[in-house]
Amino acid sequence: MINTILTVMYVLIGFMMALAAIGSFQDKQNPARLGTGTFWTLLAITFAFGSYIPSAIVGVMIVIIGILALFKQIKVGHVEAVDIKHATAAATHLGAWVFMPSVVLAVVSVGIAQFTDMGGQVGIGIGAVVSLIAAIILTHAGTKTVYKDTQRMVRSVGAAGVLPQLLATLGAVFTAAGVGDLTAKLIAGVFPAGSHLGGVILYCVAMAVFTAIMGNAFAAFAVITAAIGVPFVIAQGGSVAVVAAIGMTSGYCGTLLTPMAANFNSLPVALMEMKDEMGVIKQQAPLAIILLVVQIGLMYFLAF
Amino acid sequence: MEYLKLLGIAIIVIGFTFKWDTTAVVVVAALATGFLSGMSIPDLLSTLGKSFVDNRMVSLFFLTLPMIGLVETNGLKQVAVNAIQRLKKLTPSRILNLYLLIREVANVFGISLSGQVQFVRPLIQPMVQAAAGANQKLTDKQIELTKARSAAVDNLGNFFAQNLFVASGSVLLIASTMQSLGHKVDTMQIVTASIPIAIVSLVVGMIYNILFDRNFKLKGDKKND
Numbered sequence: 001m002i003n004t005i006l007t008v009m010y011v012l013i014g015f016m017m018a019l020a021a022i023g024s025f026q027d028k029q030n031p032a033r034l035g036t037g038t039f040w041t042l043l044a045i046t047f048a049f050g051s052y053i054p055s056a057i058v059g060v061m062i063v064i065i066g067i068l069a070l071f072k073q074i075k076v077g078h079v080e081a082v083d084i085k086h087a088t089a090a091a092t093h094l095g096a097w098v099f100m101p102s103v104v105l106a107v108v109s110v111g112i113a114q115f116t117d118m119g120g121q122v123g124i125g126i127g128a129v130v131s132l133i134a135a136i137i138l139t140h141a142g143t144k145t146v147y148k149d150t151q152r153m154v155r156s157v158g159a160a161g162v163l164p165q166l167l168a169t170l171g172a173v174f175t176a177a178g179v180g181d182l183t184a185k186l187i188a189g190v191f192p193a194g195s196h197l198g199g200v201i202l203y204c205v206a207m208a209v210f211t212a213i214m215g216n217a218f219a220a221f222a223v224i225t226a227a228i229g230v231p232f233v234i235a236q237g238g239s240v241a242v243v244a245a246i247g248m249t250s251g252y253c254g255t256l257l258t259p260m261a262a263n264f265n266s267l268p269v270a271l272m273e274m275k276d277e278m279g280v281i282k283q284q285a286p287l288a289i290i291l292l293v294v295q296i297g298l299m300y301f302l303a304f
Numbered sequence: 305m306e307y308l309k310l311l312g313i314a315i316i317v318i319g320f321t322f323k324w325d326t327t328a329v330v331v332v333a334a335l336a337t338g339f340l341s342g343m344s345i346p347d348l349l350s351t352l353g354k355s356f357v358d359n360r361m362v363s364l365f366f367l368t369l370p371m372i373g374l375v376e377t378n379g380l381k382q383v384a385v386n387a388i389q390r391l392k393k394l395t396p397s398r399i400l401n402l403y404l405l406i407r408e409v410a411n412v413f414g415i416s417l418s419g420q421v422q423f424v425r426p427l428i429q430p431m432v433q434a435a436a437g438a439n440q441k442l443t444d445k446q447i448e449l450t451k452a453r454s455a456a457v458d459n460l461g462n463f464f465a466q467n468l469f470v471a472s473g474s475v476l477l478i479a480s481t482m483q484s485l486g487h488k489v490d491t492m493q494i495v496t497a498s499i500p501i502a503i504v505s506l507v508v509g510m511i512y513n514i515l516f517d518r519n520f521k522l523k524g525d526k527k528n529d
Binding site: 006009010012013016017046047050051054055056057058059060061062063065066067069070072074082083086087088089090091092093094095096098099101102103105106109110113114119120121123124125127128129131132134135136138139141145146149150152153154157159160161162163164165166167168169170171172173174175176177178179180182183210213214215216217218219221222223225226227230234239240241242244245246248249252255256260262264265267268269271272274275276279280282283284286287290291294295298302 | 306307309310312313316317320321323325326327328330331332333334335337338340341343346348349350351352353354355356357358359360361362363364365366367368369370371372373374375376377378379380381382383386387412413414415420421424425429444448449451452453454455456458459460462463464467469470471473474476477478479480481482484485486487488489490491492493494495496497498500501504505508509512
């Protein structure tokens with residue numbers, strides 16, 4: 001039952017990606033429209049039929065996506081912007097009701113996760129469908145509007161939208177290749193496992209530092225959790241949910257401190273024509289340090 | 305050489321540091337790791353493909369995009385802007401704190417605003433600057449401070465409440481990664497474990513903002529009421 005619903009959900013995502021593929025192929029203003037269209041087509045296939053085609057073929061598709069990315073052939077292109085006039089008129093008309101579908105999504109998905117045994121993922125899927133229906137009723141949107149908005153959203157999310165899944169894939173490949181075990185062995189040579197507090201500090205600080213270096217907490221999470229989080233904290237008896245959740249947010253302390261996270265720390269400098277390139281980071285630094293210390297404490301007390 | 309397979313980590317670190325195309329970097333790192341750990345090419349491709357398909361749950365948030373697109377075309381941003389504009393005549397810290405609260409609550413419902421572009425630049429920072437300058441002429445340094453702080457508050461509210469939404473990219477990534485690492489965990493457990501830091505970040509941020517008011521003369525505060 002759960003697997004059937006999940007399969008249907010993945011087919012739906014595949015369908016949405018196919019719409020993005022059509023939109024990308026038709027986008028005459030995008031110099032990389034063939035590459036971008038191919039990118040969405042391949043993704044659509046892996047989502048809709050991933051469970052039925054041989055893994056090696058999916059692997060080849062991922063490699064092709066990597067090659068397209070390497071040669072800069074995946075671009076968002078020209079995506080129609082939101083019609084401000086229409087949005088302003090609708091805002092006056094709807095008022096706070098415009099938030100209703102988002103609330104429906106949160107309530108339905110959490111409700112299903114909590115009160116049925118179908119789990120969080122099925123909850124998200126059903127929540128998404130119910131909230132979409134709510135939004136359609138609320139805005140009296142026709143098929144054409146839904147098509148246009150879906151296509152617009154998926155295409156603007158672009159390659160960045162599949163990055164989390166690719167990073168999770170990388171984490172799985174690391175595990176299959178034994179990278180986690182090896183790094184754990186290396187670190188254990190310098191830093192013996194066993195101390196709860198020591199392991200927690202090592203993991204949280206490593207998450208922050210690696211995120212600061214790479215500018216991306218998601219990428220750091222896949223690497224550092226395999227190498228440090230699991231052997232030094234979880235294997236010592238730490239609660240998986242607490243360690244993983246706080247590990248990720250410890251990484252965000254690194255994001256607050258690094259010019260590598262350009263979207264967050266350099267973009268506002270440019271937007272507001274600030275003089276000090278590091279101005280935003282300077283305001284964030286005290287917060288980042290306080291929150292990192294707090295999280296080390298939280299993980300230590302809540303995980304064991 | 306067993307250690308060669310660690311090259312994948314090096315590729316990720318170097319690639320992200322030098323801002324090479326992220327998709328390409330991740331795929332190359334995965335291929336290098338598998339290859340250097342002695343997998344045959346067919347094995348490597350199968351592992352890659354199987355891992356990708358197994359991790360499709362991370363991309364479940366795509367399902368929410370049609371709804372978000374619809375409410376966006378129907379004035380989501382405009383309604384939020386109208387609500388925030390009613391906060392005129394407040395101190396800088398109160399504007400910042402209300403925005404921080406709104407940002408965190410919005411995150412709980414999975415509404416991710418593109419804060420810096422849509423709110424901080426056009427709305428929050430000008431309001432903070434106006435409130436700070438109500439009783440004095442601001443120096444360039446003070447104006448710069450209002451800009452930096454407004455941007456910082458947006459990031460704070462964005463980051464630490466993200467995991468309160470079950471379908472957020474970060475919660476799904478955590479669940480999926482932990483499953484691949486052999487420690488299965490439910491998405492709702494991750495959300496629950498993220499509640500303390502969301503609350504702490506809100507409280508710490510609010511205190512930090514109240515201290516921010518000391519940078520300006522706000523004694524006329526009461527006269528305005």
